[in-house]
Amino acid sequence: MLKESKGIRLEHISKIYQDPKTGKDFKAVDDANLVIEPGSFVTLLGPSGCGKTTTLRMIAGFESPDEGEIYLGDQPINELTPNKRDTAMVFQSYALFPHYNVFDNVAYGLKLRKMDKKVIHDKVMEILDLVELSGMEGRMTNQLSGGQQQRVALARALVVEPSVLLFDEPLSNLDAKLRVSMRTEIRNIQQRVGITAVYVTHDQSEAMALSDQIIIMNKGVVSQIGTPQEIYYHPADEFVADFIGEANFLRGKLVRKDGEKGVLSIDNHDVEVDDIGNFEVGSDCTVVLRPEAALLAPEGQLPCKVVMSCFMGEYQNYHVMVGDTLVKITDFNPKHKRIYRVGEEAFVKFDTCDVHII
Amino acid sequence: MAAQSKSAKLDRKKLFSDPVMVGMISVLLIFLVLFIVYPLFVLLIDSVYTEGKLTLSVFQRVLSMQRFRTAFSNTLVLGLLTGILSTAIGLLFAYVDVYVKIKNKAVGKLFNVVSLLPVVSPPFVLSLSTIMLFGRSGIITRSLLHIYDSNVYGLKGIVVVQTLTFFPVCYLMLKGLLKNIDPSLEEAARDIGASRMKVFTTVTLPLLLPGLGNAFLVTFIESVADFANPMLIGGDYDTLATTIYLQVTGSYDSTGAAAMSVVLLSLTLILFFIQKYYLERKTAATLTGKASRARMLIEDKSVTIPLTVICCLVALFVIIMYIMIPFGALFKLWGRDYSLTFKWFDYLFKYSGLKAFKDSFLLSVIAAPITALLSMVISYLVVKKKFKSKGFIEFVSMLAMAVPGTVLGIGYIRGYANGIFHTGVLSGIYGTGIILVIVFIVRSLPVGTRSGISALRQIDKSIEESAYDLGAGSGRVFTTVTLPLIKDSFFSGLVTSFVRSITAISAIILLVTPQFLLITCQINEFAEKGYYGVACAYATILIAIVYLSVLLMNLFIRFFGTSKKIKEEK
Ligand SMILES: Nc1ncnc2c1ncn2[C@@H]1O[C@H](COP(=O)(O)OP(=O)(O)O)[C@@H](O)[C@H]1O
Ligand SMILES: [Mg+2]
Numbered sequence: 001m002l003k004e005s006k007g008i009r010l011e012h013i014s015k016i017y018q019d020p021k022t023g024k025d026f027k028a029v030d031d032a033n034l035v036i037e038p039g040s041f042v043t044l045l046g047p048s049g050c051g052k053t054t055t056l057r058m059i060a061g062f063e064s065p066d067e068g069e070i071y072l073g074d075q076p077i078n079e080l081t082p083n084k085r086d087t088a089m090v091f092q093s094y095a096l097f098p099h100y101n102v103f104d105n106v107a108y109g110l111k112l113r114k115m116d117k118k119v120i121h122d123k124v125m126e127i128l129d130l131v132e133l134s135g136m137e138g139r140m141t142n143q144l145s146g147g148q149q150q151r152v153a154l155a156r157a158l159v160v161e162p163s164v165l166l167f168d169e170p171l172s173n174l175d176a177k178l179r180v181s182m183r184t185e186i187r188n189i190q191q192r193v194g195i196t197a198v199y200v201t202h203d204q205s206e207a208m209a210l211s212d213q214i215i216i217m218n219k220g221v222v223s224q225i226g227t228p229q230e231i232y233y234h235p236a237d238e239f240v241a242d243f244i245g246e247a248n249f250l251r252g253k254l255v256r257k258d259g260e261k262g263v264l265s266i267d268n269h270d271v272e273v274d275d276i277g278n279f280e281v282g283s284d285c286t287v288v289l290r291p292e293a294a295l296l297a298p299e300g301q302l303p304c305k306v307v308m309s310c311f312m313g314e315y316q317n318y319h320v321m322v323g324d325t326l327v328k329i330t331d332f333n334p335k336h337k338r339i340y341r342v343g344e345e346a347f348v349k350f351d352t353c354d355v356h357i358i
Numbered sequence: 359m360a361a362q363s364k365s366a367k368l369d370r371k372k373l374f375s376d377p378v379m380v381g382m383i384s385v386l387l388i389f390l391v392l393f394i395v396y397p398l399f400v401l402l403i404d405s406v407y408t409e410g411k412l413t414l415s416v417f418q419r420v421l422s423m424q425r426f427r428t429a430f431s432n433t434l435v436l437g438l439l440t441g442i443l444s445t446a447i448g449l450l451f452a453y454v455d456v457y458v459k460i461k462n463k464a465v466g467k468l469f470n471v472v473s474l475l476p477v478v479s480p481p482f483v484l485s486l487s488t489i490m491l492f493g494r495s496g497i498i499t500r501s502l503l504h505i506y507d508s509n510v511y512g513l514k515g516i517v518v519v520q521t522l523t524f525f526p527v528c529y530l531m532l533k534g535l536l537k538n539i540d541p542s543l544e545e546a547a548r549d550i551g552a553s554r555m556k557v558f559t560t561v562t563l564p565l566l567l568p569g570l571g572n573a574f575l576v577t578f579i580e581s582v583a584d585f586a587n588p589m590l591i592g593g594d595y596d597t598l599a600t601t602i603y604l605q606v607t608g609s610y611d612s613t614g615a616a617a618m619s620v621v622l623l624s625l626t627l628i629l630f631f632i633q634k635y636y637l638e639r640k641t642a643a644t645l646t647g648k649a650s651r652a653r654m655l656i657e658d659k660s661v662t663i664p665l666t667v668i669c670c671l672v673a674l675f676v677i678i679m680y681i682m683i684p685f686g687a688l689f690k691l692w693g694r695d696y697s698l699t700f701k702w703f704d705y706l707f708k709y710s711g712l713k714a715f716k717d718s719f720l721l722s723v724i725a726a727p728i729t730a731l732l733s734m735v736i737s738y739l740v741v742k743k744k745f746k747s748k749g750f751i752e753f754v755s756m757l758a759m760a761v762p763g764t765v766l767g768i769g770y771i772r773g774y775a776n777g778i779f780h781t782g783v784l785s786g787i788y789g790t791g792i793i794l795v796i797v798f799i800v801r802s803l804p805v806g807t808r809s810g811i812s813a814l815r816q817i818d819k820s821i822e823e824s825a826y827d828l829g830a831g832s833g834r835v836f837t838t839v840t841l842p843l844i845k846d847s848f849f850s851g852l853v854t855s856f857v858r859s860i861t862a863i864s865a866i867i868l869l870v871t872p873q874f875l876l877i878t879c880q881i882n883e884f885a886e887k888g889y890y891g892v893a894c895a896y897a898t899i900l901i902a903i904v905y906l907s908v909l910l911m912n913l914f915i916r917f918f919g920t921s922k923k924i925k926e927e928k
Contacts, residue, residue, distance in 0.1 A: 060827055065368070082826045097824075
């Protein structure tokens with residue numbers, strides 16, 4: 001689209017609510033600092049109740065922050081009402097106007113801007129074409145399927161050419177298959193239009209598939225910001241590691257250090273690591289090991305005992321004990337591999353570069 | 359909470375940057391303060407502040423009046439009896455409706471008619487027909503039973519009339535609650551061997567208890583606040599409402615009346631708060647959610663037949679009472695000469711009847727759209743917006759529900775006869791049509807607001823938010839999204855407030871000046887004088903007007919109602 005998209009900046013944003021039961025104050029969002037680049041697709045990801053919607057609604061202007069300032073581009077927007085902010089939101093419930101047909105729903109924002117009738121018509125048709133709803137403009141919204149309704153909602157938000165598009169779990173009312181195809185479509189449209197998008201979801205695969213950047217939130221606090229790869233391979237803490245995909249946590253101690261590399265002692269066994277980050281010799285640390293990054297082998301870093309072994313088709317699923325710690329291992333394509341049975345002794349084997357320590 | 363959190367400050371700043379919101383809120387605040395809070399406040403001041411001093415002397419004077427003390431206990435006795443009877447009959451109807459299998463379609467129709475009647479009937483019509491059925495020249499008493507000294511006036515008359523007027527309200531309230539009782543609870547009790555009666559007393563009734571209390575209090579308040587029925591059929595059984603009226607119109611003692619009003623108001627307010635903030639919540643807490651599945655209806659004939667017959671008799675009786683009214687207008691001389699004639703209608707139109715209809719109609723037609731719009735605006739603000747004075751607005755507009763019309767009337771007399779606080783400001787509206795229209799608005803506002811609020815609660819908040827988000831200001835959101843979505847509720851609010859206005863009497867009768875003739879006041883006047891033919895002629899036309907407007911409303915909603923269309927297609 002013609003208009004240039006803008007970035008968003010949240011500086012020390014907090015939001016305080018009263019707990020409806022106890023009446024006590026609590027921070028639904030706690031000191032959030034975010035920089036969202038123009039034209040990027042950013043998701044707010046986290047478990048239900050962690051403050052994602054609240055953050056999004058503060059950006060839209062429906063809620064006011066208790067601390068901090070929100071910028072759209074370089075302009076502080078705390079004092080602007082939602083109708084004065086150059087953002088447009090797509091709601092979880094679609095929130096279409098039930099008394100208007102598809103055309104009038106999409107045209108609503110343009111009519112508010114007092115545009116010429118002809119211009120409105122052209123713009124609406126163009127955008128309906130973009131979301132593949134051409135020919136449906138005369139339908140009432142309750143004559144559309146869920147997916148189509150969501151496209152109308154998207155079109156209605158896109159057509160006013162906002163600087164930023166906001167999504168609050170827009171796909172959660174759709175069935176699983178449609179969810180996957182719609183998310184691809186949303187990503188494609190966003191890329192084509194080049195608009196900045198902030199997307200709230202609790203579904204990690206949605207976040208992975210869509211985002212340039214993922215912002216992980218937990219109990220009102222931003223836990224980590226990064227690309228999907230950064231978040232997955234270098235989680236900042238146990239919460240992030242556990243929330244995104246599956247993770248094994250092994251407790252250890254750094255015993256030697258050699259530049260970036262080092263040696264950990266886990267369960268009295270030495271384990272080499274490629275990247276020890278900022279840890280000092282002698283400090284306790286936790287190893288994050290993804291189940292698919294480890295194998296069972298006759299020899300390896302950590303001796304273990306198999307307590308569960310289960311064929312899942314595409315992989316063999318093992319639970320093994322390393323000392324007192326349960327470790328999950330998924331061994332993909334097991335057809336021609338040796339299968340370990342329950343009770344057998346073996347070693348957990350992994351690459352030194354696949355270990356991330358926190 | 360912090361003295362003023364930053365978000366609250368920002369919210370306020372956002373609010374003030376929206377001129378339509380500021381306008382709406384200011385207009386509402388001014389209206390509510392001027393016409394609900396101020397008149398009640400004046401009554402309080404009047405009764406404790408005489409000749410520049412704070413004193414309880416007025417109260418002492420009033421309390422020492424035998425007349426007042428009798429009226430006070432009369433009022434309580436009346437409220438109690440009416441409350442209990444209405445709740446009991448309402449419960450019977452609700453139980454039969456929800457639990458008993460009725461094959462006959464006509465019975466269902468009968469139930470419908472009964473629940474609709476209180477909506478379309480002027481509040482005191484039943485008094486008229488009771489007098490005509492059971493009075494000295496009543497059809498039943500005189501012509502059938504040949505009792506020549508029958509006396510319907512007094513407590514028994516009022517109780518019968520009020521019960522028949524108010525029980526349909528209880529019926530509808532309790533029906534809603536009974537429907538929400540999960541049948542499996544009762545079936546579980548049946549399963550372990552409890553008899554049907556036992557199930558009713560040990561399971562159904564305890565679950566329903568807060569709801570029954572709620573229904574009882576609602577009727578109690580209505581009964582206590584009722585003016586017209588005690589006036590017409592009370593005889594020398596004076597209640598607080600009639601005593602206050604007589605204190606002003608007979609004894610010209612408006613400070614005394616003010617003190618009495620404070621007593622009556624305190625009574626209804628206390629009951630109202632118990633009802634609103636305790637019982638209503640309790641009802642909601644015990645009966646939450648929907649019944650999980652359909653209930654097995656009672657088919658046992660030894661239960662269904664007696665219950666159904668009783669209900670049908672009561673319903674038929676009520677309907678006959680309404681049918682009496684047009685006949686009362688068509689018979690030559692009630693009790694003596696039952697030949698048909700139009701002379702009462704002729705009389706009515708010869709003697710300023712037309713003016714009465716014109717005045718009543720005009721004032722109500724002016725009041726109705728204002729009321730409907732105001733109540734929708736209040737509902738919108740209460741449900742969808744947050745701002746500081748919201749609690750106040752919601753509270754005051756609900757409070758008006760608990761203010762008896764007579765009290766409001768006295769408040770306006772005391773508060774506006776010499777202008778606000780005797781300064782002459784706004785005294786211009788006193789004695790004009792404006793104050794009558796305002797009274798109509800205030801009296802209908804709570805009803806409209808309540809229905810508006812429940813209609814708006816059903817609309818997904820994000821629909822309006824998305825309009826707001828796309829760039830519409832609050833006024834635009836209200837007119838392009840909110841209002842179209844609650845068109846039905848708006849239109850029924852329009853008709854309801856028209857009907858309530860054109861049938862209103864309690865506050866109006868204190869404020870009306872000879873310049874205006876109102877139908878209800880005319881009916882009251884002619885009935886008082888014993889001209890039942892004319893009174894019935896007025897009432898007949900009034901019922902016809904009201905019925906037509908309700909019909910019109912239903913037609914409109916059927917053909918133009920958006921929300922219905924939307925709901926049906928889903
Ligand atoms: N208006 C409100 N008043 C009080 N608490 C609220 C309000 N809105 C949200 N909350 C609370 O704030 C927390 C975060 O809510 P939300 O942002 O909706 O979470 P998410 O979208 O991540 O599921 C939750 O604990 C929620 O109960
Ligand atoms: Mg949410």
